[in-house]
Amino acid sequence: MRQTEEHLLRELAPQVLGAVVRRYGDFGAAEDAVQEALTAAAFQWPESGVPENPRAWLIQVAARKLTDQIRSQSARRRRETKIVLEEENVVPPPDESPVEQDDSLVLLFMCCHPALTRPSAIALTLRAVGGLTTTEIASAFLVPESTMAQRISRAKQSIKSSAIGFVLPPPEQRSQSISAVLHVLYLIFNEGYQASSGNAHQRVDLSSEAIRLTRAAHQLMPENGEVSGLLALMILTDARRPARSGPNGEIVPLDEQDRSLWDKAAIVEGVQLVSDALARGAVGSYLLQAAIAAVHDEAARAEDTDWPQIVALYAVLMRLSDNPMVALNHAVAVAMADGVAKGLALLEPLARDPRIKDHYRLAAVRAHLLERSGKVSAALPYYEQAAEKTASTPERNYLLLKIASLRGN
Amino acid sequence: MKFMLMMHAPRGDGEYGVNQWKPEELRAHIQFMKDLNKDLREAGELAGAEGLAPPGQARIVRALADGTPEVTDGPFAEAKEFLVGYWIVDVETAERAYAIAGKASTAPGPGGKPLGIRLEVRQVMSSPDFDCS
Numbered sequence: 001m002r003q004t005e006e007h008l009l010r011e012l013a014p015q016v017l018g019a020v021v022r023r024y025g026d027f028g029a030a031e032d033a034v035q036e037a038l039t040a041a042a043f044q045w046p047e048s049g050v051p052e053n054p055r056a057w058l059i060q061v062a063a064r065k066l067t068d069q070i071r072s073q074s075a076r077r078r079r080e081t082k083i084v085l086e087e088e089n090v091v092p093p094p095d096e097s098p099v100e101q102d103d104s105l106v107l108l109f110m111c112c113h114p115a116l117t118r119p120s121a122i123a124l125t126l127r128a129v130g131g132l133t134t135t136e137i138a139s140a141f142l143v144p145e146s147t148m149a150q151r152i153s154r155a156k157q158s159i160k161s162s163a164i165g166f167v168l169p170p171p172e173q174r175s176q177s178i179s180a181v182l183h184v185l186y187l188i189f190n191e192g193y194q195a196s197s198g199n200a201h202q203r204v205d206l207s208s209e210a211i212r213l214t215r216a217a218h219q220l221m222p223e224n225g226e227v228s229g230l231l232a233l234m235i236l237t238d239a240r241r242p243a244r245s246g247p248n249g250e251i252v253p254l255d256e257q258d259r260s261l262w263d264k265a266a267i268v269e270g271v272q273l274v275s276d277a278l279a280r281g282a283v284g285s286y287l288l289q290a291a292i293a294a295v296h297d298e299a300a301r302a303e304d305t306d307w308p309q310i311v312a313l314y315a316v317l318m319r320l321s322d323n324p325m326v327a328l329n330h331a332v333a334v335a336m337a338d339g340v341a342k343g344l345a346l347l348e349p350l351a352r353d354p355r356i357k358d359h360y361r362l363a364a365v366r367a368h369l370l371e372r373s374g375k376v377s378a379a380l381p382y383y384e385q386a387a388e389k390t391a392s393t394p395e396r397n398y399l400l401l402k403i404a405s406l407r408g409n
Numbered sequence: 410m411k412f413m414l415m416m417h418a419p420r421g422d423g424e425y426g427v428n429q430w431k432p433e434e435l436r437a438h439i440q441f442m443k444d445l446n447k448d449l450r451e452a453g454e455l456a457g458a459e460g461l462a463p464p465g466q467a468r469i470v471r472a473l474a475d476g477t478p479e480v481t482d483g484p485f486a487e488a489k490e491f492l493v494g495y496w497i498v499d500v501e502t503a504e505r506a507y508a509i510a511g512k513a514s515t516a517p518g519p520g521g522k523p524l525g526i527r528l529e530v531r532q533v534m535s536s537p538d539f540d541c542s
Contacts, residue, residue: 117501119453142411143456143499151453194536237539251537391410393534 005045008054009038013131014216016058018103021166024066027110028156031128033069037062038131104129105220106168111155112181113164120155121184122191127152129216130209140204141191178221182230182286185214189234194392207238225282228273232290236270236297239263251398255302267297288317307337324356332365340373360389364399376406411456411499411533412506414513416526417490420464434519441516449498449509460494467491490527497533506530 013034020030037058051057111125123141126132132140138148158164169177192206214231221227243257271294277287292313299305314330317323328350335343347366350356367382380403387399418426427435442460449455469483496513500506510530515523 119499119501123453141499147450147453147455147499150451154451154453190538193539390537391532391534392537395537396534 002046005042005050008050009041010131012055012058013038014104014107014129015055016062017128018107019055019059020062020066021107021110022103023063025166027159027166028153029066029069030062031156033062033065034058036065102168104216106166108181108217108220109169109177110159110164110166112177112184113159113162114176114180115162115164116155116158118184118187120151120158121180122187123148123151124155125184125213126188126206126209130213132204132209136204140195140206178224178226181217182214182226185210185217186230186286188213189237193237207234207241210234211238223280225277225280226284226286228277228282229284229287229290232270232273232277233286233293235266235273236290236293239266239270239297245394249394250401251394253398254296257302259300259302262297267294270294271298283316283320285317285320288313288320292317305336307333311337324350324353325361328356328361328365332369335369335372340369344369344373358389360386360395363389367402371406380406410501410503410506411497411535412503413531413533414496414498414506414510415529415531416493416495416513417529418493418526419490420488430519434517434521437517437521445513445516446496449496454498454500454505454509455496456499457497458495461492464491503530503532 016037017030017034020034021027024030040061041054041058045051045054108125108129111128112121116124123137126137126140127134134149134152135145137152138145141148168174188206189210192208192210195206211231211234214227214234218224218227218231239262240254240257242263243259243261244252244254246252270290274287274290274294278291292310295306295309295313310333311330314326314333317326318330327346331343331346331350334346344366347362347369350362356362363382364386367379367386370376370379370382383399383403383406387396387403390396390399427438430438446455446458449458464483467483469481470478473479496509498506498509500509507530510528514526514528516526518524
């Protein structure tokens with residue numbers, strides 16, 4: 001199949017699924033039917049050409065598959081119960097009124113519903129909205145295909161057995177639904193970020209997938225500042241991808257990255273998204289994180305970074321949420337803007353905070369700041385603590401190399 | 410997050426000490442393990458699981474100074490416990506991994522009593538989360 005057709009199918013898949021679920025209800029059956037329709041298209045379109053209205057074609061075919069499926073089920077039931085019933089008219093013909101925008105949005109809300117576990121929601125979103133195959137999703141998460149298939153079917157089961165209907169959440173629940181969607185998209189991006197930071201070879205690039213899905217969410221909710229913020233955060237983070245790891249997957253910290261490798265077009269797009277959302281008066285945690293990423297991305301050299309601006313943004317972020325990781329990042333920014341001593345002082349309350357006191361990043365930040373102030377022998381034990389505590393291989397390798405090179409001095 | 414649950418058995422009389430078990434006790438034990446794996450697979454949490462052949466068949470391999478491998482009987486004789494098998498589970502929290510290990514530990518032994526087998530739970534190394542700082 002040509003790439004344009006594949007692209008078109010993946011673009012249409014969630015719209016078609018949304019439309020079929022809205023009309024016929026059963027999410028699991030609709031998903032199977034749409035999958036069959038997509039397969040049919042993948043076989044037929046290269047031969048016969050793309051139909052004039054591909055979306056309607058797919059809905060028609062999926063509806064027919066669904067009808068067949070329900071007929072054969074009821075036929076089986078009839079055989080089993082030995083009761084002959086009148087031919088049931090089970091599936092009404094698809095209506096032609098396209099409400100595609102809403103359908104895709106409702107589908108996204110459904111797949112990311114807070115009642116599902118996050119791994120289930122992630123898997124279902126990639127499958128139903130992203131149009132990835134179970135095999136692709138399983139290999140992206142490095143789990144067996146049977147495990148991923150179960151995760152997806154459990155998610156569908158949860159939707160069926162709970163009261164999650166195919167309707168837009170009422171306005172009072174809308175922001176909760178949107179934040180659940182954004183969290184799932186964030187986690188997908190993070191998974192892709194991890195894979196591209198390490199040595200794991202993947203068939204599917206989950207970071208690009210997350211950006212594609214978030215872009216679609218942004219088209220559906222263009223006025224929502226947090227949706228814009230998350231999209232911008234992903235784009236601005238992904239822009240640094242070519243520079244943030246070395247040939248063996250080793251971490252290259254932000255201040256040592258070759259900034260000429262950063263994707264300039266992506267940075268322009270991300271910065272624009274942030275400026276537009278801020279101009280609309282939006283404030284939210286994804287948008288603020290994106291704004292911070294934008295400040296970094298706009299600095300031509302590490303020493304040009306506008307640290308006072310970053311300190312100010314972290315200060316707003318801290319007022320929005322009581323997150324010790326944000327406080328830790330704020331301390332780093334203060335150290336860069338106002339001197340290491342001020343940054344180190346801000347670590348004291350964190351060292352007593354049970355949520356973060358044993359986290360490797362606290363030790364790593366302390367080590368970095370001590371090193372910056374020339375206290376190498378004081379920094380070493382904290383680097384060692386951090387290397388012992390991290391559960392990330394590239395991070396540990398980075399810290400071990402740091403220790404070795406400081407010892408060599 | 411992925412965790413490896415490593416099940417350790419004490420070295421006793423005979424491998425696994427199971428050659429003194431009654432057939433129905435053995436069958437109950439095997440059934441328990443099969444059910445556990447089925448539950449984990451259906452929960453979408455099972456990333457891998459294998460049982461290991463008895464330690465009597467184990468060999469220790471190491472390269473000598475000239476690079477040639479030396480193969481000797483293993484595991485180390487002084488070890489009081491040996492690895493009988495492992496699971497890799499993909500779960501949302503460490504607590505969930507501990508709960509699965511806790512369940513595996515109750516596998517039945519002689520008289521149908523829970524064995525209280527020791528499991529070592531270790532997080533599988535991953536890559537760093539992204540962070541805008």
